[in-house]
Amino acid sequence: MTASATSVLGVGNILWADEGFGVRCVETLERDFELDEQVTLVDGGTRGLALLEPLAAAGRLILLDAIAFGGAPGELVVVRNADVPRFVGQKAMSLHQTGMQEVLALAELQGRLPKELVCIGVEPVTLEDYGGGLSSLVAAQIEPAVALAVDQLRNWGHHVTRRTRPLAEVTVNVGALQREPYERGRPSAADACRIGDARFMQRSA
Amino acid sequence: MSALRTANGFELDNSGRRIVVDPVTRIEGHLRIEVNVDDDNVIRNAVSTGAMWRGLEVILKGRDPRDAWAFTQRICGVCTGTHALTSVRAVEDALGIMIPENANTIRNMMQLAQYVQDHLIHFYHLHALDWVDVVSALNADPQATSALQQSLSPWPLSSPGYFRDLQNRLQRFVDSGQLGPFRNGYWGHPAYRLPPEANLMAVAHYLEALDFQKEIAKIHTIFGGKNPHPNWLVGGVPSPLNLDGVGAVGGVNMERLNLVKKVIDDSIVFTEQVYLPDLIAIASFYKDWTYGGGISAQNLLSYGDIPARANDYTANGLLLPRGAIIDGKLDEVHEVDLKQRDDIQEFVSHAWYSYADESQGLHPFDGVTEANFVLGPNTQGSKTRIEAVDEAAKYSWIKSPRWRGRPMEVGPLARFVIGYAQGKPEFKEPVDKTLTDLGLPLPALFSTLGRTAARGLEAQWAAHTLLDFHEKLIARIQNGDLTTASSLKWSPDTWPETAEGAGFTEAPRGALGHWVRIEQGKIANYQAIVPTTWNAGPRDAQGNIGPYEASLLDTPMADPEQPLEILRTLHSFDPCLACATHVLDAEGSTRSAVQVR
Numbered sequence: 001m002t003a004s005a006t007s008v009l010g011v012g013n014i015l016w017a018d019e020g021f022g023v024r025c026v027e028t029l030e031r032d033f034e035l036d037e038q039v040t041l042v043d044g045g046t047r048g049l050a051l052l053e054p055l056a057a058a059g060r061l062i063l064l065d066a067i068a069f070g071g072a073p074g075e076l077v078v079v080r081n082a083d084v085p086r087f088v089g090q091k092a093m094s095l096h097q098t099g100m101q102e103v104l105a106l107a108e109l110q111g112r113l114p115k116e117l118v119c120i121g122v123e124p125v126t127l128e129d130y131g132g133g134l135s136s137l138v139a140a141q142i143e144p145a146v147a148l149a150v151d152q153l154r155n156w157g158h159h160v161t162r163r164t165r166p167l168a169e170v171t172v173n174v175g176a177l178q179r180e181p182y183e184r185g186r187p188s189a190a191d192a193c194r195i196g197d198a199r200f201m202q203r204s205a
Numbered sequence: 206m207s208a209l210r211t212a213n214g215f216e217l218d219n220s221g222r223r224i225v226v227d228p229v230t231r232i233e234g235h236l237r238i239e240v241n242v243d244d245d246n247v248i249r250n251a252v253s254t255g256a257m258w259r260g261l262e263v264i265l266k267g268r269d270p271r272d273a274w275a276f277t278q279r280i281c282g283v284c285t286g287t288h289a290l291t292s293v294r295a296v297e298d299a300l301g302i303m304i305p306e307n308a309n310t311i312r313n314m315m316q317l318a319q320y321v322q323d324h325l326i327h328f329y330h331l332h333a334l335d336w337v338d339v340v341s342a343l344n345a346d347p348q349a350t351s352a353l354q355q356s357l358s359p360w361p362l363s364s365p366g367y368f369r370d371l372q373n374r375l376q377r378f379v380d381s382g383q384l385g386p387f388r389n390g391y392w393g394h395p396a397y398r399l400p401p402e403a404n405l406m407a408v409a410h411y412l413e414a415l416d417f418q419k420e421i422a423k424i425h426t427i428f429g430g431k432n433p434h435p436n437w438l439v440g441g442v443p444s445p446l447n448l449d450g451v452g453a454v455g456g457v458n459m460e461r462l463n464l465v466k467k468v469i470d471d472s473i474v475f476t477e478q479v480y481l482p483d484l485i486a487i488a489s490f491y492k493d494w495t496y497g498g499g500i501s502a503q504n505l506l507s508y509g510d511i512p513a514r515a516n517d518y519t520a521n522g523l524l525l526p527r528g529a530i531i532d533g534k535l536d537e538v539h540e541v542d543l544k545q546r547d548d549i550q551e552f553v554s555h556a557w558y559s560y561a562d563e564s565q566g567l568h569p570f571d572g573v574t575e576a577n578f579v580l581g582p583n584t585q586g587s588k589t590r591i592e593a594v595d596e597a598a599k600y601s602w603i604k605s606p607r608w609r610g611r612p613m614e615v616g617p618l619a620r621f622v623i624g625y626a627q628g629k630p631e632f633k634e635p636v637d638k639t640l641t642d643l644g645l646p647l648p649a650l651f652s653t654l655g656r657t658a659a660r661g662l663e664a665q666w667a668a669h670t671l672l673d674f675h676e677k678l679i680a681r682i683q684n685g686d687l688t689t690a691s692s693l694k695w696s697p698d699t700w701p702e703t704a705e706g707a708g709f710t711e712a713p714r715g716a717l718g719h720w721v722r723i724e725q726g727k728i729a730n731y732q733a734i735v736p737t738t739w740n741a742g743p744r745d746a747q748g749n750i751g752p753y754e755a756s757l758l759d760t761p762m763a764d765p766e767q768p769l770e771i772l773r774t775l776h777s778f779d780p781c782l783a784c785a786t787h788v789l790d791a792e793g794s795t796r797s798a799v800q801v802r
Contacts, residue, residue: 015264015279045279047433049326053419054433102386109378109386110412131264174436176272177279187266 004038006156007058007114008149009051011044011065011100014177017132018124022064024134024179025120025145031166033150036159043173048103055107060156061114062149063088065100066138067121074137075123076145084119118152120145133183213500213612213749215758218249223593224765229775236741236780238771239593240757246765251750251757252596253741255603262574265731270296270723271695273731274437277719283781286319286425287712288719289437291733294518295719296439299706305688308441309515310678311428314465315435316510316710317674318424320667321472323713324617324660325421325480327779329407329414330386332657335773336487337399337407340392343376345405353402357486360478362413371409391767398490407487410479417475420468424671427461441690446682462682466675472668476661484661485642488654492643497653497774499614499756505530506613506739507620508541508718510711511670518709524670525711526624526632529608535626541608543707543718546570551604551734553577555596555743558604564746566607569720570705572732601743605751606734614752615715615739616778617659622650635662653756656777660713697726712736714779740778753778 010026012019023043030041042054055061067088069077079087085108088100107113122145125135133139153160170178176185207220219241227237241250265273274292278285290312297304304312347368354363379387399407422432428444429435436443447456509527512518520527520540528538542548550566553559559577560567567573581598584591594600605612613619624632639658640647649655694700705722715736722730742751753775762770 013279015276043434045285045434046281047285048283049330049415049418050422050433052415053422056419106386106415109374110415111374171431174272174275174434176269177275185268187264187268 004059005040005057006038006060006062006153006158007040007042007054008062008153009042009044009054009064011046011051011063013046014182015131017126017129018066018122018135018138019127020134020179021066021122021124021138021142021145023173024139025064025142025149026172027170027178028142028146029149030170030172032146032163034161034163035153039153039158039160041172048099049106051100051103052107052110052112055103055114056110056112058114060116061118062152063100063117063119064145064149065119065121066124066127067119068124069121071123073123073125074135074141076141076148077121077123078148079119079121081117084117087119087121116156120148131186133179133186209748211744211750212747213503213755215750215755216249217750217758218243219596221249222765224762224768224771225593226768226771229772229780236775237594238753238757238775239596240771242762242765246762248757248760248762248771250596251754252594252600253603253743253751253753254594254601255737255741262572262731262733265728268728269726270299270721270728271439273719273721273728274439277733278434278437281781283323284319284712284714284717285433286315286429286435286437287710287717288733289435290316291708291710291712291717291719292721293437293439293708294710295706295708295721296723297706298708299704299721299723300439300694300700302440302694303516303691304441305686305691306515307446307678307681307686307689308691309512310674310681311442311689313511314671314674314678315425315428317667317671318421318468318472320713321476321664321671322418322421323779324664324667325414325418325475327713328480328484328657328661329411331779332776333407333411333483333487334387334390335769335776336397336491337411338392338394338397338404339375339387339390339408340379341397341399341401342405342408343372343379343401345372345401347372347405350402350405353486354406357482358478360482362409368405368409371412372405375408391769394767394769395763396769396773399487403486403490407483410483413479414475417471421472423468424465427457427465438690440692440695441688444689446687446689448682448687462675462679466672469668469671469675472671473665476665476668480664481661484658485639488643488658491654492645494654495649495652496760496770497656497756497777498651499754499758500612500752501614501618501622501656501756502648502651503531503533504608504611504613505619505622506541506608506615506716507623508543508709508711508716510709525620526627526629528623528627529613530619530623530626531609531611535622538623538626543709543720544570548609549606549718549734550610551606551738552745553599553604554746555599556601556604557599566745569707569718569732569734570722570730572720572730574732596744601741603738603742605742605745606739607745607749610747612742612745612749612751612755613739615736616656617663617713617715618650618656619715620711621659621662631666635665653774653777660779700726703729714781715739735781737778737781741780753780 010022012022014020044051085104125137208218221241221243225239229236237254239252240248274289277288277292347365350368351365425435426432430444445456450458506529509523511524546568552566554563557578581595583595586592703724708719720732740752
């Protein structure tokens with residue numbers, strides 16, 4: 001079976017702790033797996049309307065994101081097709097005011113919504129740690145989330161094989177921002193304030 | 206207070222009803238606006254609050270300065286490339302790194318493409334809905350819409366059938382109940398003036414612009430190696446020129462450069478046949494809506510951008526003008542120097558930060574970013590639920606930047622007026638033509654609509670300038686110059702023990718500066734003043750009010766519970782708060798709450 005074009009899109013802001021989950025998953029997918037040419041990996045960050053391009057280019061889309069859906073901290077969830085927009089709209093915090101829900105609505109209005117859409121989300125533990133990395137609970141879900149993405153890609157007929165050794169140079173995100181150097185190079189709490197305004201930094205229940 | 210006159214000459218009166226708009230929608234980040242209106246619903250006091258903590262600078266401490274661009278690219282989702290360019294320029298300035306001619310050309314093309322793309326997105330997706338009533342478009346006659354389109358330009362998407370199909374699509378979208386991008390509109394508001402046909406035409410262009418902005422992004426993908434986060438490089442640009450290559454891998458080849466040319470040509474057509482005609486058509490219905498000028502008729506600032514030649518960052522070497530106009534004197538454009546410690550200073554007397562002496566400002570090289578979230582005695586509500594801020598005390602997470610003690614407006618209007626004042630025909634002629642076409646005098650430029658018009662004219666200028674640089678790049682390649690980066694000072698071994706530098710650009714929404722101090726090969730201090738800091742900043746110790754605040758004064762509101770007029774003027778600045786402050790909307794809601802007290 002020949003697969004049509006698929007994009008795997010990781011979104012969120014890597015500077016805000018667990019918000020970086022989606023991007024880290026895409027990095028890991030590139031590092032550990034060889035994918036056929038029909039699969040495009042995208043580190044979408046918080047690019048809002050700029051994400052219409054990978055969306056329109058894809059017949060099928062896997063979206064990876066940290067979403068406060070009310071699950072247990074670190075819980076993974078998979079949502080499909082028509083359920084995705086409402087689901088990503090629950091996002092309790094977003095740097096990108098043009099959130100994924102709006103991007104999906106615009107794609108629909110344009111008649112360019114991918115014909116299949118799968119969202120793999122994680123319930124974040126903490127977002128209120130500016131300049132920080134993933135919490136351990138969320139970090140532990142990268143591998144399982146990537147495994148779900150791999151299964152989905154194979155179901156769609158893509159050729160996905162685990163690399164015999166991890167790729168030395170991941171390209172989907174620039175080196176200094178990849179998880180290990182980013183987390184290792186973090187300035188101390190004394191040098192860099194990690195919390196902020198009590199009104200806006202509080203987790204919603 | 207109840208009534209007073211500010212140092213910069215604005216009459217304020219906070220005795221009337223207080224209206225709170227929080228958050229202001231269709232912008233990046235979290236902005237809160239409070240105004241007082243008089244008995245006739247005219248705005249008599251305005252208070253702009255950046256409602257988030259700002260933390261960009263501190264997380265860069267101790268990092269490799271060659272990586273700073275990548276971090277600054279992640280501050281927000283809008284001007285990613287502009288931050289990256291500013292950052293590499295700051296580091297190059299600190300270390301005395303010269304870049305090759307081709308690198309300058311390619312960086313300019315990235316930046317110019319950003320102007321075209323950002324201005325289009327701003328006009329159609331963030332701002333047009335302040336003038337265009339989407340719901341009214343459902344009542345348009347497709348035949349008449351077609352006639353209207355054909356009277357404005359030769360743009361081919363103009364048949365009655367095209368508009369009928371679009372109207373049906375829109376109707377289905379509205380009927381489905383998920384209004385998406387149109388959810389928070391004040392549809393049917395009396396301040397909307399366009400006939401249904403103009404509304405339908407504008408909605409069509411809203412969708413066409415959404416499609417077209419993706420094409421412009423190809424320029425970023427080609428030169429930056431990837432998108433939506435293109436690569437940048439201290440010392441040049443990262444993607445090599447490789448004329449023998451084919452396809453999208455292995456560097457920039459002729460096939461890619463031809464694609465860039467096509468995108469530029471299409472940008473010129475879209476700007477001239479769609480964007481500018483829409484601007485004039487819409488403006489012609491709002492000619493007497495002359496509000497929103499604020500301080501633009503007094504103080505304007507631009508750092509300039511688009512160096513004609515590599516490494517020449519002098520005012521004369523920049524195609525986008527540099528300079529400052531103060532106290533409304535258009536006959537004198539002052540020189541601007543980012544390193545002049547007395548010129549650019551940030552004050553925190555009304556911002557939630559602390560300085561040792563808050564009557565003084567600090568230049569970014571000496572900048573301090575220490576949070577101090579305290580509320581004034583006249584605040585209503587609590588720290589976690591502010592009902593009304595006390596503008597006599599600290600009230601914003603945005604500092605108050607000042608140039609020679611004055612608040613300055615930055616952005617396309619500032620750039621065009623400075624170019625106009627310098628007598629540069631490429632800025633003066635399109636401004637004069639636009640004013641003539643609309644039958645308006647020069648002072649009409651200093652308004653909400655003037656800001657919006659300048660942005661459109663700049664998109665057209667940028668598209669044509671893109672073409673010039675494309676030709677320059679091709680000519681140099683044909684002469685055998687394929688150099689795109691210099692690695693002479695790549696190694697930290699070649700750097701001095703300590704160094705400091707300033708980098709600047711004109712972001713789409715205005716002057717952007719980064720200041721870096723490097724010690725032993727690492728970042729010791731990093732400060733940024735972003736355009737929205739200039740425009741959205743609060744009052745200062747002298748009581749001068751900021752550009753957003755001043756722009757809202759004296760505007761009449763049809764219905765204070767539906768603050769369309771406030772949105773209209775604020776959106777004309779193209780606010781982008783994610784980097785002016787720093788984040789976090791606990792409710793994640795983009796629905797604007799309006800409270801009348």
